[in-house]
């Protein structure tokens with residue numbers, strides 16, 4: 001697992017930049033700041049890193065273009081501002097990234113894209129394909145269509161969801177502040193920076209206040225929500241100041257800046273989550289009652305308990321495990337293809353070699369590659 005000193009090894013990095021960093025106090029875009037960030041990210045992409053940028057600022061840019069002095073109060077006004085501003089944002093990024101030889105793609109997401117299984121898989125596939133093509137996805141919430149119940153609501157959370165969807169190594173949240181402080185420094189000048197958070201306890205959460213300006217959306221509260229998603233997805237998260245030149249490069253060189261949140265789970269657990277919600281299902285096996293009980297207790301799936309095989313899956317595909325009544329209790333990665341599973345179903349493990357002329361695996365699905373759905 002990555003530590004502060006080994007952050008340079010991070011290959012897939014999500015960088016989130018907030019409205020407060022992207023705009024001046026006048027409400028206009030901070031073009032120099034944006035250009036510096038784009039240059040830095042482009043350089044990382046040139047080094048072979050996969051970069052995803054989650055950017056706020058649509059509402060702020062739209063407000064400026066529409067001459068609105070105050071943040072819109074109604075949802076349709078906010079959406080109208082975002083619709084105007086998103087185009088401005090994208091135009092700016094597209095132009096700047098192109099100058100540094102990078103191709104960008106606009107990706108607008110809503111809550112549905114992370115909770116609905118097929119949309120989740122779809123967003124993942126699109127993002128992964130873009131990354132494989134060397135494209136920098138420039139991501140924002142789809143503010144224009146997202147009504148309240150479909151809304152993620154803040155880009156801190158969105159960035160953590162994206163980091164989780166693409167299984168990023170690192171999420172960097174750039175804000176107008178150096179990191180998490182012992183209290184909101186805007187109101188408490190004695191507050192000090194917390195360099196590392198190993199556990200997001202209620203006491204840590206109590207330190208976080210709301211946004212410092214009316215431009216920001218969630219302040220530190222949503223950043224801690226994001227940190228929870230990240231650390232539970234095996235992603236290291238760092239909050240740092242976007243105003244600091246070369247901040248991403250410095251973070252990757254292990255410099256002691258910002259607040260780092262260390263992940264709690266390893267890749268294996270993350271993969272299990274993936275199995276549950278991300279993977280494409282290629283087939284199913286039905287198991288007998290004894291096998292069902294064993295699986296529910298956390299055992300691997302053995303050939304002996306299988307009573308039927310459905311589909312034409314290959315070794316390495318994700319398949320469902322069904323009870324005799326057809327209820328799905330788990331899914332996992334098959335060690336044998338469908339034809340071989342049919343040959344060995346009902347057989348004891350020590351009979352597999354005779355039936356197949358070899359026994360590469362004891363289990364049809366190892367418990368490490370299985371996730372229970374009940």
Ligand SMILES: Nc1ncnc2c1ncn2[C@@H]1O[C@H](COP(=O)(O)OP(=O)(O)O)[C@@H](O)[C@H]1O
Nearest residue numbers: 018019020175181183184209211212216217219
């Ligand atoms: N404990 C805390 N430590 C640091 N900042 C805090 C804390 N509590 C509240 N804040 C506020 O959170 C702000 C950053 O969040 P926000 O305004 O939403 O910016 P962004 O646009 O980057 O998301 C800081 O400027 C600060 O005023």
Ligand SMILES: N[C@@H](CCC(=O)OP(=O)(O)O)C(=O)O
Nearest residue numbers: 019056057058059154155217
């Ligand atoms: N999606 C919105 C930003 C939402 C948001 O979380 O803003 P911020 O707190 O500045 O990161 C926009 O583009 O205006």
